[in-house]
Amino acid sequence: MAEASKSKEIGGLRGLANSWSGGLGLAYGDHAKYKTFFCAESNADAVAWGTWDGAGLHENSTKQESFYGGALGAYLSFTVPQNSAINSTVFETRIGLSFISVARACENLDAEVLSRSFERVRADGVAEWERALNAIQVHGPVGTAQKGYGNEKGEWDQLKIFYSSLYRTMLMPVDKTGENARWQSEEPYWDDFCEWGGGIGGFVYFMGFWNCFWDTFRTLHPLYTLIRPAEQVAIVRTLLDVYVHDGYLPDARIAGWNGITQVGNNADVLIADAFVKKLPGIDWDKAYKALVNDAENEPPDFLYEGRGDLKWWKNRGYIPYDEHKMPVYHRSAARTVEYSYNDFCVAQVALGLNRTDDYHKYMSRSGNWLNLWNNKTKSFGVRGFVIPRSAKSKTFLIDHWADPTVECVGIVRGGLRFVESDNLNSPHAHPSFIRLEYQSTFKAINAFIGTTSSMKLLHASKRRQTRELERRTGGLHPSS
Numbered sequence: 001m002a003e004a005s006k007s008k009e010i011g012g013l014r015g016l017a018n019s020w021s022g023g024l025g026l027a028y029g030d031h032a033k034y035k036t037f038f039c040a041e042s043n044a045d046a047v048a049w050g051t052w053d054g055a056g057l058h059e060n061s062t063k064q065e066s067f068y069g070g071a072l073g074a075y076l077s078f079t080v081p082q083n084s085a086i087n088s089t090v091f092e093t094r095i096g097l098s099f100i101s102v103a104r105a106c107e108n109l110d111a112e113v114l115s116r117s118f119e120r121v122r123a124d125g126v127a128e129w130e131r132a133l134n135a136i137q138v139h140g141p142v143g144t145a146q147k148g149y150g151n152e153k154g155e156w157d158q159l160k161i162f163y164s165s166l167y168r169t170m171l172m173p174v175d176k177t178g179e180n181a182r183w184q185s186e187e188p189y190w191d192d193f194c195e196w197g198g199g200i201g202g203f204v205y206f207m208g209f210w211n212c213f214w215d216t217f218r219t220l221h222p223l224y225t226l227i228r229p230a231e232q233v234a235i236v237r238t239l240l241d242v243y244v245h246d247g248y249l250p251d252a253r254i255a256g257w258n259g260i261t262q263v264g265n266n267a268d269v270l271i272a273d274a275f276v277k278k279l280p281g282i283d284w285d286k287a288y289k290a291l292v293n294d295a296e297n298e299p300p301d302f303l304y305e306g307r308g309d310l311k312w313w314k315n316r317g318y319i320p321y322d323e324h325k326m327p328v329y330h331r332s333a334a335r336t337v338e339y340s341y342n343d344f345c346v347a348q349v350a351l352g353l354n355r356t357d358d359y360h361k362y363m364s365r366s367g368n369w370l371n372l373w374n375n376k377t378k379s380f381g382v383r384g385f386v387i388p389r390s391a392k393s394k395t396f397l398i399d400h401w402a403d404p405t406v407e408c409v410g411i412v413r414g415g416l417r418f419v420e421s422d423n424l425n426s427p428h429a430h431p432s433f434i435r436l437e438y439q440s441t442f443k444a445i446n447a448f449i450g451t452t453s454s455m456k457l458l459h460a461s462k463r464r465q466t467r468e469l470e471r472r473t474g475g476l477h478p479s480s
Contacts, residue, residue, distance in 0.1 A: 012038055012074065012102065034181070034255040039096045039105035048077035092118055099181045099256065132170055133163055135227040169220055170228075173235065182256050187241040188234035194254045212252035214262035217269040225277050233281050236274045239267050240283065243290040248305035258304040263331045264338030265294050265307045272345035275352060288353055291346045295362070312391075313339060318371040320391040333372055333388045337425050340369040344428040366428060 050057055051064035053072040058064065064072045078091055096109025113121060138159060174192045194212040213221075224232040243249050249267035252259030271287050294306045302308030309319050319339065321332040347362035369386060377385040426433045 034257065035099065037098045037100065037102045037105045039098075039102055039109050041094050041106075041109060042076060042078070043092045043094075044078050046076035047079045050075055099176070099179045104179075129167070133166055136166060138162055169223060175231070175234065177234075180256065183245050185241050185245075188237050189241070190231075190235045190238040191256060192254050193250075194252050194259055212259060212262065213266040213270065214251055214264060217266040217273075221270050222273060225273060225279060229279055232270075232274060233279050236271055236279070236282055236287070239270065240286050240290055243293070244286075246305065247293075248299050249290055249294050250305050260303050261305065261307075263334040265342050266338070268294065268342045268345045272348050275349050284349070284353065288349055288355075291349060292358070295343060295346050307335075307339060307342070309335075313365075313368070316371075317365075317368040318389060321388040322391065333386055334425075336372050337369045337386060340366050341426075341428050343368075367432070369426060369429070370432070 048059070049062070050059040051061040051072065051074045052058065053064055054070050057075075062074075064074065094109055094113045096105040096107070096112065098105035098108055116124075172192050172194070173190045175188070176191045177189045179191075180189045193216070221232060221235070224235070239249055242253070246258070249265060249271075250258040251261040251264065251266055268291055271291060274282060275284065275287070296310070296314075297306070298308060298310040299306040307313070312318070312320055319332045319335040321330065343362045344366035347359050347366060350356075350358035350362060372386045372389055373384070374387040375384045377383060377387045
């Protein structure tokens with residue numbers, strides 16, 4: 001819907017359905033719906049106005065609606081003052097956004113821009129980015145990127161790559177405090193924890209990659225605890241508010257709704273990381289309740305939140321492979337590995353809160369990944385890897401499930417048993433992992449790194465992602 005006033009304002013909304021906010025096209029019901037509102041204001045009075053849609057222009061119309069996703073909009077016309085050259089007259093339009101209403105979008109416009117000029121807004125933006133990027137100072141000699149990771153000549157400066165990458169860490173998530181369309185709260189409200197990071201040929205869901213908690217718990221949020229601690233506190237408090245109102249913690253969230261879970265329940269990691277680093281201003285009793293709730297109580301549909309198959313997890317110590325389930329509910333080996341790490345994180349908070357019995361329980365469960373260890377699985381001439389098991393404890397000995405050169409395409413890797421996490425992923429249990437097969441493990445890693453075919457695969461994938469990022473960003477330096 002779009003509206004044009006008879007002076008200098010345009011407002012409207014767009015309703016979106018069956019979108020990413022519901023989870024990779026797997027959405028249903030409210031998970032797939034949200035609205036965006038806008039309010040645009042010019043610095044000059046319009047002399048004409050109207051709306052447009054697929055049928056054409058509608059002069060003097062002040063409202064246009066479509067319920068089927070068709071293109072539409074509103075327009076304003078201005079007159080250049082007499083005796084002024086067309087290219088010497090500048091009209092400015094300021095736009096406010098909201099997830100609540102057009103009126104709130106207009107309020108946001110006044111609060112954020114008011115009467116500042118374009119040059120003033122631009123200068124303020126530059127100064128704000130300068131302050132943010134100065135969180136890390138880089139010193140020392142600056143070389144060039146390795147050929148194949150920059151442009152064809154390998155001429156991208158490492159300093160530019162570093163700060164381009166740091167810049168991208170701050171694009172999402174977004175502080176939307178005061179813009180929660182689903183409930184009112186005094187807590188901070190951060191949103192849009194998922195960002196598309198590339199792709200091949202425009203196949204977003206199956207050839208690109210989304211960065212949500214299942215990725216960002218590994219690097220982005222630990223970085224925030226160091227260089228943006230206040231923001232990370234607000235993010236953790238947001239997650240706890242989601243738990244209070246939605247009942248569980250998410251693994252992905254955008255536009256006010258959860259996306260899908262991608263094997264683990266990795267909001268646990270963010271909360272535990274903030275706890276052990278002693279970030280202030282977080283209700284740790286509430287945080288611990290949220291962690292235990294996700295560890296003990298299965299949600300109606302773990303595709304969107306929490307953990308699934310908890311009966312198996314607590315009684316048998318692994319997530320079984322079940323060929324009768326839909327593909328998105330498989331990922332049995334990866335879930336076993338990540339649930340183990342999630343329980344380790346719960347244990348660390350339990351220890352800090354002097355809940356000794358809980359600490360021992362969750363530390364014990366953090367070793368469940370060992371229940372999938374199989375010494376007969378072979379990769380690169382080396383035996384011994386985590387491999388899926390069925391509900392009847394049958395082990396599936398298919399070697400390529402342990403082969404890191406098998407390219408991951410969407411959710412179809414290793415017969416839907418591994419995705420996001422692989423069978424070498426044990427961030428909390430490296431000593432145990434090494435003790436299992438000390439010589440074999442490092443032989444496997446060295447064999448993989450030294451294999452020409454595997455490195456060609458990784459380099460080719462990197463080059464495809466780089467080309468796609470260049471195309472979509474107009475040549476901005478890619479993350480290294």
